[in-house]
Amino acid sequence: MKRIGMNVKKREATGKRHGRALRRQGLIPAVVYGAEGPNVPVTVDEKDFRGSLRIGSANAILDLRVEGEDEETLAIIKDIQYDALGDEIHHVDFLRVKAGIPIQVTIPITATGHSEGENEGGVTEYLTREIRVECLPRDIPENVTYDVSPLVLGDSLHLKDVAPPAGVTFLDPEDTALVVVKAPRMARADIIAEEEAAAAAAAAAEEAAEGEEGETAEEGEEKAPPPAEETSS
Numbered sequence: 001m002k003r004i005g006m007n008v009k010k011r012e013a014t015g016k017r018h019g020r021a022l023r024r025q026g027l028i029p030a031v032v033y034g035a036e037g038p039n040v041p042v043t044v045d046e047k048d049f050r051g052s053l054r055i056g057s058a059n060a061i062l063d064l065r066v067e068g069e070d071e072e073t074l075a076i077i078k079d080i081q082y083d084a085l086g087d088e089i090h091h092v093d094f095l096r097v098k099a100g101i102p103i104q105v106t107i108p109i110t111a112t113g114h115s116e117g118e119n120e121g122g123v124t125e126y127l128t129r130e131i132r133v134e135c136l137p138r139d140i141p142e143n144v145t146y147d148v149s150p151l152v153l154g155d156s157l158h159l160k161d162v163a164p165p166a167g168v169t170f171l172d173p174e175d176t177a178l179v180v181v182k183a184p185r186m187a188r189a190d191i192i193a194e195e196e197a198a199a200a201a202a203a204a205a206e207e208a209a210e211g212e213e214g215e216t217a218e219e220g221e222e223k224a225p226p227p228a229e230e231t232s233s
Helices: 016-024 046-054 185-220
Strands: 003-010 027-034 037-045 061-066 073-082 089-096 103-112 123-126 130-135 144-147 156-158 177-182
Touching: 003 046, 016 027, 016 089, 027 046, 027 073, 037 046, 037 089, 046 089, 103 177
Parallel strands: 003 061, 027 089, 103 144
Antiparallel strands: 003 037, 027 037, 061 073, 073 089, 103 130, 123 177, 156 177
């Protein structure tokens, strides 16, 4: 697990207006909390933060150097809030951790290799990109990987099929689907076309049958007698 140093500064003001002012200055409002400590509002330089993300601090242990404090704070990035477009970082949550106490985090789970089913024209569909795990801070893996090479058409893998790294416990259900190898797209398209054609034929036959029943009913109906003529007395 990577360990990265990061500088943050305390801030007094809070609120949306203050947050917008900070972002205009190239700073991201953030908070440090957890581990029975107080919530400490801070700011972090946006360029420095994004640079750390590029080298993997999203799942790294951080040594937060809080301005004015002598000791570094051990933390992880718990949450990053973006704007609606996903471009601008609005807020960051830093969660304090203790070296000997397990924590729960979300990490990427990725596949390696190419399935045998792809060689047969199939499509490998990846269903899960992240999983929740519990472990000591020092044991947080950057990601969990699994091999899809042996999978043939119709095969699938679930979380129970993947061995967790040492010291790591998976928290998601063991039947969580990770990947499935489906039949070729053209074959699926043919099946769909056949099903649609069969459904259309059945609907047409049903309409024809209803039409014949309607005609038969009209032929069998008795005509009402004409009204009786009035006679004069």
